[in-house]
Amino acid sequence: MNTSETLADLVAAEDVLLFVNAAITATGQREFRSDAVGQQLSLDFLHAYVLVNYRRVYASSLALDINDHNAARIVLGLLETAGEAGAEERRTEGRLIAARLALLPPQRVYRLFGEVRRAGINNRRTRAIMRDWLAARPDLGHDAVKYRGGVKTAARHIHLRCPEGAGPLAEVGAFLFRPGRLPRYEHRLLDAWRRAHYEQGAVAELPFTVAEGFAARHGMKREVFLKRAAPRMTRLERLRTHSVTQRPEIDLTAMPLTRLALYVLSLPFEQRAARRTELTGALRTAARRAAGGHAGSWGRVHAVLDDSFSSSGSGQKRRRPLAVALAGHHLLEVLAAPGAYRGLWTSGRGDALLVRPWGPTPLGMRVLDALEPGPGGAAPDRLVIVSDGWDNAPAGLAGEVLRVWRKRLDPGRRTAVVHVNPVYDADGFDVRRLAPGVPTAGIRDAEDLPALVEIARFAEGRTGAAALHAYLDRRVALFLGEKETVS
Template sequence: MNTPDSRADSAADLVAAEDVLLFVNAAITATGQREFRSRAVDQQLSLDFLHTYVRVNYRRVYAASLALDINHHNAALIVRRLLETADEASPEERRTEGRLIAARLAALPPQRVYRLFGELRRAKVNNRRTRAIMRNWLAARPDLGHDAVKYRAGLKTVARHIHLPCPEGGEPLAEVGAFLFRPGRARRYEHRMLDAWRRAHYEQGAVAELPFTVAEGFAAKHGMKREVFLKRAAPRMTRLERLRTQEQRTVGDRRPDADLTVMPLTRLALYVLSLGFEERAGRRAELTGALRAAARRAAGAHAGSWGRVHAVLDDSFSSSGSGQKRRRPLAVALACHHLLEVLAAPGAYRGLWTSGACDALLVRPWGPTPLGMRILDALEPGGDGAAPDRLVIVSDGWDNAPAGLAGEVLRVWRHRLDPGRRTAVVHVNPVYDAEGFDVRRLAAGVATAGIRDAEDLPALVEIARFAEGRTGPAELYAYLDRQVARFTGEGGCLVKRPEPAPTTVRTARAPGEDVTP
């Protein structure tokens, strides 16, 4: 028999689990940028509140979020908040946080890490633990000479902040120090990239040896023609730089070769949507083949394992996104369309766009959002008379034609027509709702998860099942534990059950306490 205390504990656990899921959804979707229906400042204020709330009340879970597929913006925010409030953590928490921070920094793009370190310096976060984390990250960089050229300001800031020793002499670190703090004095550098930067001031041939973003400035200084510069720089461009400059590198009617089949799925969908309708139609075989190849890579071992899958895909006008996130919601829907086709059993996929479009390659943001009508269509049995095993809805959740119909359809379906849950219904939402501190939901009984990249769909479906109420908080924390162990490469119970919010402020760290990251 449940005692009052056990019932209170269960209620507290459920509230904690809901808070965790709410934060995870925000950390996946929100970037602090303007959305279709909310300003950037609203997004930033909402996200700031969530980070503070979860860090104060569930610090272990807050740190464990670094092991999930959250976006880079929120990962950097979590690292910064953990390092700024190190005195609030116990020694055990600091050790776990150090491992998580090191693993996440290794996965972040270097320019974002340098930006984060600059923010820590401006915030005057200069404890031994922070300096050790910075030193370890720099020590793991494959080529500091390359970083000195491409991320010069960021590396210089970090070197000053952690008092990086740059001795005199011929060793590589000494050359980097001389390049950063004593520029123009060396007649030549042993490091190829540093010497190319020196020669690029007066020699056009050295410009093509530099990273593309650095070489652009020197090309403008030398007055090089854009097409000549791009042709010379092409071998050193990254995959995304090649895509961005592809139009400029077109010679006559011949487009330079670009292997789209190696592009990540969502990024490729964004590229496809940036093209005009005529170009998409003219390159149909190439673009469709690239999208399907990317979907097969993203599906991996999950390919063909989802049975019958029906999808409702939102291409209403709100999927155009904003000036900062142009066509992002529509790109996620297009990428999910191709991924779900691979995840479903062969010939068992059906995708329905809210606009009624039949050609996925030519979709565009247009019209209202009749989610309710499309969900009715998607729940109908297929040609063999069987209901779908999974219904996946990719939408921002603003059902307005008519308003509220989608939620009512799903409620009636779940309670009256499918109480045994033969059809699993999942709603993935690519847009953060700043007012609701979460992604917008369609119905209370439908699992909803935030999504940023379609590649994360299989993992997000696993997270979404915790929101249905069929699994308890213990399973959620066990899942977080497994993710932390996988991410850091260490076993053991690292997350544990979240403790209630502290009523008193922890004392500051005593001198000489362990600061190992």
């Protein structure tokens, strides 16, 4: 740490890390140990605090691997308080907002635009951002059918000109604001929506979420409807409907790693065992894709993976912590050198495919096991702990083990230790930590693990505020495509 840095600099760095961890993990939904109201109040405070005190950092967070919920909240906060920023700040914020909106799912962006309208944010800059995003949409007619209320709200707010007559924009305007005026539409989906009111065959031409309502209206059998709608389903829609019927088929090899882990955990043990080769192969393929150029670069890696009862999550985040651990297990195996990975589950199970949330959290005992030398008598180069941090069998043992290890047995830090936590602790305004000297980072998707390990090193207290801000600046430059500014 740079000795020239003041106490205020260190506090600022801690505040930044606190917010980043929350923005990665928290979604305002119920967790295993806290309800939704507590989560929302805690998150509200953090957003307000960082926006007022560290506006530059607040905006820079859009370039990090934060979740969509917090990205939308940051955009709304920046637009709502634009008058408090200087001209240069507004230009940078505008670019960050535009770049982040391009990555967000369209339904979330339309929901955000609705919040912008309800908040009365109607300045020229905001309307320009909304207008540019709408203009970049590949098919506004498709959006008008699938997200009709959102498109209508956005069009009204920016005073989108939808002239009468011919042309795509004219048809969208007629569809949104003058329904029934045109006898037919040139746009395929707009006309399919019109015909679906009285023609059952047109239902299958519509986006799945819209078609569901028409199918129920026509009294179509669910299985027949799903079979007809299969070609137009998105990957997530296929996943959601797979439990209802074996159709449509799912391409597991194309699924993101954490999403695939959630799917695997949703299957009964019998199906997991029967499909072991298929499921394990898909998880390893997704892990190799997520590792990218980092594969095999982490040396000897030992991992402690939490499959205690609390990893079951909540009704809103069902099995999410366990899915992150399962996905992390396969990713760490790829990141480690060939044959140099060892994964230890808190339950003591040795079969990752059949894990389930069960029992207490003996993190301390598993950390002791993980610090044991591997083949050849060598200590691990990295110890990664994936857990919500509630070490309770016995309580506090993991933190004490790590403290003694670092102070007495490994003062030279030959083994890098990092704790990634998928659960936001509303009472502590952060993810729960195991020990003061152990860097901890929040995590939502296991795919972000390599980047989060880099963030976690700032939480260790050995790197100062200047280095943290330089890191944020590099991430912003990369996010905005300014690669030449990155050293």
